[in-house]
Amino acid sequence: RASVSKYYLNPVKNRKNLNIFSNSFVEKIIFEGKKAIGIEVKIKNKVKKIYAEKELILSCGSINSPQLLMLSGVGDAEHLKAKGINVVHDLKGVGKNLQDHLETYIQQECKTPDTLYTYTKLIPKVLAGIQWFLSKSGPCSHSYLEAGGFAKSSPERKIENIQFHFFPSFVIDHGLVNPSSHGYQLHASPNHPKSRGSITLNSSDPYDHPKILFNYLEHEDDLRQTRECIHVARKILSQPSLKPYSGKEVGPGTEAQSDEQLDEYIRSKAETAYHPCGTLKMGIDKMAVVDENLRIHGLQNIRVVDASVIPEIPSANLNAPTLMIAEKGSDIINSSN
Numbered sequence: 001r002a003s004v005s006k007y008y009l010n011p012v013k014n015r016k017n018l019n020i021f022s023n024s025f026v027e028k029i030i031f032e033g034k035k036a037i038g039i040e041v042k043i044k045n046k047v048k049k050i051y052a053e054k055e056l057i058l059s060c061g062s063i064n065s066p067q068l069l070m071l072s073g074v075g076d077a078e079h080l081k082a083k084g085i086n087v088v089h090d091l092k093g094v095g096k097n098l099q100d101h102l103e104t105y106i107q108q109e110c111k112t113p114d115t116l117y118t119y120t121k122l123i124p125k126v127l128a129g130i131q132w133f134l135s136k137s138g139p140c141s142h143s144y145l146e147a148g149g150f151a152k153s154s155p156e157r158k159i160e161n162i163q164f165h166f167f168p169s170f171v172i173d174h175g176l177v178n179p180s181s182h183g184y185q186l187h188a189s190p191n192h193p194k195s196r197g198s199i200t201l202n203s204s205d206p207y208d209h210p211k212i213l214f215n216y217l218e219h220e221d222d223l224r225q226t227r228e229c230i231h232v233a234r235k236i237l238s239q240p241s242l243k244p245y246s247g248k249e250v251g252p253g254t255e256a257q258s259d260e261q262l263d264e265y266i267r268s269k270a271e272t273a274y275h276p277c278g279t280l281k282m283g284i285d286k287m288a289v290v291d292e293n294l295r296i297h298g299l300q301n302i303r304v305v306d307a308s309v310i311p312e313i314p315s316a317n318l319n320a321p322t323l324m325i326a327e328k329g330s331d332i333i334n335s336s337n
């Protein structure tokens with residue numbers, strides 16, 4: 001893993017032609033007709049207008065990029081009018097096509113004391129922290145999602161349609177709740193879910209969070225694939241090499257065998273993999289928002305460079321694909337200037 005700010009921004013942050021404003025929040029994009037000319041931004045509690053000499057690059061991520069566009073008058077005209085926003089450009093696809101990977105955890109108790117449960121106890125936790133600060137080594141130096149793989153959820157699937165990660169602990173409520181025993185889990189999610197969600201505005205206030213509707217599992221095949229994920233995960237976790245460790249299955253639990261029981265577990269326990277994308281998708285159909293050069297259809301002087309331009313979620317975690325979009329985007333911007 002590499003931090004984007006450390007490896008991309010730090011080496012260039014002293015350039016004379018670069019200004020970085022931290023603690024700042026863009027409230028609106030300023031348009032002159034269909035041309036983006038600047039932004040209204042709150043910097044350390046003072047709202048300023050900053051104008052672009054060439055063009056604007058929008059990269060607030062899959063939730064906030066469509067939100068900022070809608071706040072600035074770009075989006076579905078009906079929706080904008082309902083929120084009292086002047087329409088600059090009617091573009092129906094803004095905020096639509098939201099996708100994510102929805103993960104289901106298949107959890108098994110561990111018979112040996114080899115999992116991260118050890119570090120939920122005060123003394124091992126403090127010692128692990130000290131080891132990290134002194135030598136950057138030990139339990140705190142791992143991400144722990146270090147084993148993973150791709151598999152077909154059933155023989156009739158043409159390509160590997162699920163991704164697995166192995167984690168040496170139970171994750172409960174996004175890791176906010178400590179486990180009460182040693183255990184491990186496989187995270188499994190369909191790579192290409194068919195359900196689509198949306199980002200819409202709650203109000204015209206930029207500080208009001210937008211409505212985020214993922215519509216997870218709306219498509220029947222997403223539920224079917226996730227059930228298949230559980231069957232494949234159970235097969236992996238029952239392999240002889242794991243026998244010395246494998247205790248009782250606690251999630252979904254061996255009593256859950258029927259489709260109805262598995263659906264109930266998936267619906268109540270599945271969690272986001274934090275991969276929202278697709279809300280300003282690239283393409284040429286009427287719901288597409290950006291073209292192949294990342295320019296917003298129908299507007300001038302504005303491009304989008306972030307995970308929102310991804311038309312269909314990739315079979316992978318999103319950090320690397322987003323960096324690839326940024327690398328390609330910088331080439332496109334350089335060559336057109």
Ligand SMILES: Cc1cc2nc3c(=O)[nH]c(=O)nc-3n(C[C@H](O)[C@H](O)[C@H](O)COP(=O)(O)OP(=O)(O)OC[C@H]3O[C@@H](n4cnc5c(N)ncnc54)[C@H](O)[C@@H]3O)c2cc1C
Pocket residue numbers: 024025026027059060061062064065068273274275276305306307308317318319320322
């Ligand atoms: C908890 C979590 C764990 C993840 N783990 C992984 C992982 O293990 N591996 C992996 O590959 N991917 C992971 N991801 C996904 C990955 O981080 C994202 O896909 C990626 O960061 C998307 O990049 P982006 O540039 O589109 O958006 P972001 O990285 O979200 O960048 C958008 C930036 O815009 C800023 N911003 C938003 N609105 C405004 C505004 N109005 N004014 C000023 N600034 C604004 C935000 O503060 C943010 O800094 C994870 C995501 C999360 C949330």
